[in-house]
Amino acid sequence: MNRLDERLNKILPTLTSENFRENRGLGNEVPFYAFDYPAESELQVREHIDFLVTQLSKAKPAMKVARVHLFQVLIEMLEARDFYDKAVKLQATKGGEALAKQLKGPLKAEKIADFITAKWPVDEYDAYLIDGVGSAYPIIRTHKLLNVLQPYTGLTPLVLFFPGEYDGQSLRLFGQLSDTPYYRAFRLVD
Numbered sequence: 044m045n046r047l048d049e050r051l052n053k054i055l056p057t058l059t060s061e062n063f064r065e066n067r068g069l070g071n072e073v074p075f076y077a078f079d080y081p082a083e084s085e086l087q088v089r090e091h092i093d094f095l096v097t098q099l100s101k102a103k104p105a106m107k108v109a110r111v112h113l114f115q116v117l118i119e120m121l122e123a124r125d126f127y128d129k130a131v132k133l134q135a136t137k138g139g140e141a142l143a144k145q146l147k148g149p150l151k152a153e154k155i156a157d158f159i160t161a162k163w164p165v166d167e168y169d170a171y172l173i174d175g176v177g178s179a180y181p182i183i184r185t186h187k188l189l190n191v192l193q194p195y196t197g198l199t200p201l202v203l204f205f206p207g208e209y210d211g212q213s214l215r216l217f218g219q220l221s222d223t224p225y226y227r228a229f230r231l232v233d
Contacts, residue, residue, distance in 0.1 A: 047080055047081065047084055047087070047088075050078070050080075050232050050233070051087075051088070051091045053232040054078065054091070054095060054231065054232060055095055055098055055099070055102065057231060057232055058095065058099060058108075058170065058202070059099065059102050059103050059106070063170075063200060064106070064169065064170075064200070066198055066200065072227060072229070073193050073196075073227050074198060074199070074200040074201065075189060075192075075193070075200075075201045075203070075227055075228040075229070076200065076201065076202045076203065076228060076229050076230070076231040077202075077203045077205050077209040077214070077228040077229070077230060077231060078202060078203070078204050078205065078230075078231040078232065079205045079206075079207055079208050079209040079214075079230075080204070080205070080206060081206070082177060082206035082207060082216075084206075085177060085206055088174070088204055088206075089174060092110065092172060092174055092204060095172070096108060096110050096172070106169045106170070107167060107168050107169050108168065108169065108170045108171075108172055109163035109168040109170070109171045109172065110172050110174075111159055111163065111171055111172065111173045111174075111175075112173075112174055112175035113155075113173055113174065113175040113176055113178070113179040113183065113188075114175040114178035114179045115175060116155060116158060116159060116162075116175075116179075117146075117150055117155070117179055117182055117183070119158070120149070120150060120154070120155070120158055121146075121149070121150070124149060126149065130142060130145070130146065133145060139181065140181075142182075143181045143182050146182050150182055150183060152183060152184075152187040152188045152190070152191040153191050155183060155188060155191075156188065156191045156192050156195050159171075159192070159195075160192075160195045160196070165195060165196050165197060165199050168199060169199065169200075170199065170200045170201070170202065171196065171199065171200070171201040171202065172202050172204065173201065173202065173203050173204065174204040176203065176204070176205055176206060176216070177206040177207075177216065180216055185203065185205065185214050185216065186214060189201075189203065189227070189228065193227070202231055203228065209228065209230065211229075211230060
């Protein structure tokens with residue numbers, strides 16, 4: 044068993060633990076967690092998240108978990124504004140940079156947080172699992188979204204599945220792109 048498999052196998056016991064569900068040991072910090080992994084393992088991690096959601100419903104039937112695929116959220120937001128097809132054409136003709144610039148307003152972090160918490164209301168869920176971060180880059184930066192989500196989610200635990208590295212202070216998407224330091228997340232498992 045490789046290191047990633049070992050870490051993936053620790054997630055379910057962590058999520059079902061009383062410490063996680065009751066935010067114990069956080070010292071009054073926001074219950075945000077990061078699970079970092081090599082970007083090339085994206086498909087394996089995505090499959091494991093599917094497995095987790097299924098197993099969580101069996102292990103803790105009363106625990107309601109919101110599975111939030113960030114890139115799918117962006118698509119849904121664009122479709123709701125009848126902008127998705129235009130965005131695809133813009134990306135094809137002018138490139139990803141032009142698209143990211145054009146979408147800064149419609150898909151800014153505050154609007155994404157509004158959408159997420161409207162679709163998955165915080166008072167109806169016991170935890171959020173967010174993935175699809177790599178696919179959503181460069182449209183949304185992870186640290187911005189996490190900063191904006193904090194007041195929305197309150198004491199509801201949030202787990203960010205992050206294709207890159209998290210050293211406890213900063214997120215490095217794909218292990219290369221340095222993000223603004225984000226100090227408020229805990230490593231989900233070592």
